[in-house]
Amino acid sequence: MKKRAGSLLLSLVMLLTLLVLPAQAVSQNDISLKGDAYYDSAKGWYVLTPDETWKAGALWFSQVRCNDNFSLEMDYYTGHSDHNDIYNGADGICVAFYAKGGQTGADGYGLGFDGCGGYGVEIDTFYNSEQGDSRNNHIAIVKDRVGNHLQMADATAFSEDYQWHHLKVENRRNVCTVYVDGVKVLQQTNVAPNGQYEIGITAATGAGKNLHAVKNIQLTEAVWANASQWADNELERAQQKDLIPSVLYGKDMTTNISRAEFASVAVRLYEEWTGTTAPAPVSPFVDIAGNPSKTDIQKAAYLGITNGTSDTTFEPNTNITREQLAAMLTRVYKKVSDPSWTLTNDDFYLDTSGVKPFADDGKIYDYAKPSVYFMVKHKIINGIGNNLFAPKATTSQEIAIGYALATREQALAMSLRSLENLGGK
Numbered sequence: 001m002k003k004r005a006g007s008l009l010l011s012l013v014m015l016l017t018l019l020v021l022p023a024q025a026v027s028q029n030d031i032s033l034k035g036d037a038y039y040d041s042a043k044g045w046y047v048l049t050p051d052e053t054w055k056a057g058a059l060w061f062s063q064v065r066c067n068d069n070f071s072l073e074m075d076y077y078t079g080h081s082d083h084n085d086i087y088n089g090a091d092g093i094c095v096a097f098y099a100k101g102g103q104t105g106a107d108g109y110g111l112g113f114d115g116c117g118g119y120g121v122e123i124d125t126f127y128n129s130e131q132g133d134s135r136n137n138h139i140a141i142v143k144d145r146v147g148n149h150l151q152m153a154d155a156t157a158f159s160e161d162y163q164w165h166h167l168k169v170e171n172r173r174n175v176c177t178v179y180v181d182g183v184k185v186l187q188q189t190n191v192a193p194n195g196q197y198e199i200g201i202t203a204a205t206g207a208g209k210n211l212h213a214v215k216n217i218q219l220t221e222a223v224w225a226n227a228s229q230w231a232d233n234e235l236e237r238a239q240q241k242d243l244i245p246s247v248l249y250g251k252d253m254t255t256n257i258s259r260a261e262f263a264s265v266a267v268r269l270y271e272e273w274t275g276t277t278a279p280a281p282v283s284p285f286v287d288i289a290g291n292p293s294k295t296d297i298q299k300a301a302y303l304g305i306t307n308g309t310s311d312t313t314f315e316p317n318t319n320i321t322r323e324q325l326a327a328m329l330t331r332v333y334k335k336v337s338d339p340s341w342t343l344t345n346d347d348f349y350l351d352t353s354g355v356k357p358f359a360d361d362g363k364i365y366d367y368a369k370p371s372v373y374f375m376v377k378h379k380i381i382n383g384i385g386n387n388l389f390a391p392k393a394t395t396s397q398e399i400a401i402g403y404a405l406a407t408r409e410q411a412l413a414m415s416l417r418s419l420e421n422l423g424g425k
């Protein structure tokens with residue numbers, strides 16, 4: 001389709017909000033509609049273009065700053081509801097990401113994408129030979145413009161068939177994978193963040209037309225700012241199981257976790273495991289006022305997950321040691337297993353049989369030993385190598401190098417393993 005001059009609607013939305021998105025459906029409040037796009041409240045879906053010629057519309061996630069891993073899922077519709085026009089219907093739909101502006105790009109063959117920059121996953125329903133299109137309807141990963149196809153596959157089975165289909169676009173560590181109706185159809189390496197933050201969905205018609213609509217949109221995985229590669233799978237599962245407390249959203253997962261943050265991790269584990277919300281009575285700790293985890297610390301104290309560092313202090317901003325972490329996680333397990341269990345009257349038996357003592361066993365506080373070996377037995381926590389557990393720093397040199405501390409991603413991995421390895425869901 002030819003491009004119509006002057007049809008660009010240039011409206012710049014660059015919200016420098018933190019990337020904070022739990023795994024849930026995207027609400028209308030988080031979406032900005034451009035051009036001919038609108039929400040059809042009667043049908044419960046977003047129309048990107050109506051079934052009319054020369055339309056272009058776009059839907060952008062206005063609250064998201066996406067320049068890292070993400071996963072976007074939705075149902076989409078391309079075609080007509082009332083007439084059969086499979087060859088001339090046009091032009092298609094495009095998921096745009098790492099794009100430079102929340103606008104509507106060119107109509108016609110531009111799919112509402114050309115002019116937005118960044119990457120796109122297009123479902124193109126009109127053959128434009130000058131754009132390098134394949135003759136049949138196709139799905140492609142494109143860069144900068146729809147004519148720059150990085151990967152292309154046939155889309156006749158899931159386009160212009162007057163049916164809803166499911167599309168998932170995932171970019172993880174610069175590998176973009178595209179699934180339609182649960183089947184992987186495209187994968188492209190070197191799809192790298194580029195300093196542009198917009199993510200959305202565009203569509204256009206030209207001299208040919210189709211209804212382009214989307215619904216059931218979910219944008220996930222854009223929760224952590226930075227993580228180690230080893231932690232990817234466990235962080236993803238932790239998020240799916242809702243084990244990541246909101247105090248950690250948007251944080252660097254590779255840095256050490258504080259006692260306050262770990263209290264939030266432990267309470268999230270307890271609440272998810274039991275399907276309950278713990279009460280948060282006022283605690284005796286005088287040093288937690290104003291802390292984002294204050295409520296979770298009160299809950300942790302109530303549940304017996306922690307008794308603080310003294311009768312009146314919690315030391316919320318101190319980094320948690322590995323033995324403290326093992327002890328607190330084990331108490332979650334105790335409380336889940338026996339609701340009548342209390343920390344002051346702790347006679348819970350932990351089976352640690354068959355676990356060989358660590359060479360630095362003597363450095364582990366007696367109170368923490370059963371927890372440490374119980375967690376090791378169930379492959380929730382490991383030693384650090386050379387048969388050492390590293391329960392805590394005991395010399396000034398160890399303190400200086402952060403010896404025996406845990407990172408946020410390690411703590412979340414251990415929370416996840418507790419749930420998975422100790423009989424949770």
Ligand SMILES: [Ca+2]
Binds near residue numbers: 088089126
């Ligand atoms: Ca067509």
Ligand SMILES: [Ca+2]
Binds near residue numbers: 091124125128133
């Ligand atoms: Ca085309």
